[in-house]
Amino acid sequence: MSSPSSKPMPPPERGGVIAVACDHAGFGLKKEIVELLCELKVEVLDLGCANAQQSVHYPLFGKMVVDAMLARPGSRGILICGTGLGMSIMANRFPGIRAALCHDLYAALMCRRHNDANLLVMGGRVIGPDLGKEIVRTWLGTPFEGGRHQERLDLLEQLAQEKPRAGATP
Numbered sequence: 001m002s003s004p005s006s007k008p009m010p011p012p013e014r015g016g017v018i019a020v021a022c023d024h025a026g027f028g029l030k031k032e033i034v035e036l037l038c039e040l041k042v043e044v045l046d047l048g049c050a051n052a053q054q055s056v057h058y059p060l061f062g063k064m065v066v067d068a069m070l071a072r073p074g075s076r077g078i079l080i081c082g083t084g085l086g087m088s089i090m091a092n093r094f095p096g097i098r099a100a101l102c103h104d105l106y107a108a109l110m111c112r113r114h115n116d117a118n119l120l121v122m123g124g125r126v127i128g129p130d131l132g133k134e135i136v137r138t139w140l141g142t143p144f145e146g147g148r149h150q151e152r153l154d155l156l157e158q159l160a161q162e163k164p165r166a167g168a169t170p
Helices: 024-039 058-071 085-091 104-111 131-142 148-161
Strands: 017-022 042-044 076-082 100-101 117-122
Touching: 017 024, 017 058, 017 100, 024 042, 024 076, 024 117, 024 131, 058 076, 058 085, 085 100, 085 117, 085 131, 100 104, 104 131, 117 131
Parallel strands: 017 042, 017 076, 076 117, 100 117
Antiparallel strands: none
16 A cells, blocks of 8 residues: 555635644644645645643534534535544534544545545544644545445444434344
8 A cells, every 4th residue: 555645735625625633632732733634735624632631521612513513515524532432422413513533544545435424523532643743644645445434334324314213122
């Protein structure tokens, strides 16, 4: 597999801005990622938090990114907390958001190819800044394959709209 950073970076999809936020545990990695995005000439909407010293509630910052993305259909976002788990759970509660927790390059590649992930989530206490930057480069540079994968995404959205059936078994 070729190095993800050797491929040219496509501009962000429709909307041109990547919304980014973190909690206190993700602040250091977020700072590094925002610097990378600026180097790549990607417009960034930095929605906080402001520092690593003051404990904050990750759902509030995650929701700001979700709201920014839903206001700009086709846009992307990046969330960072301690493990990435809380932000992932929070973000995936909203229709149209496909948040993927990535702690390696393969997950970043496949979440774009097969799942059209529009929201990248990382754990600031799990990965270091160099790996985090490579994950972002891979995620930005990988196109969605569509086809049967689009059919599955459509099915996910359809199933999310259905009311639960009492006593249903697979």
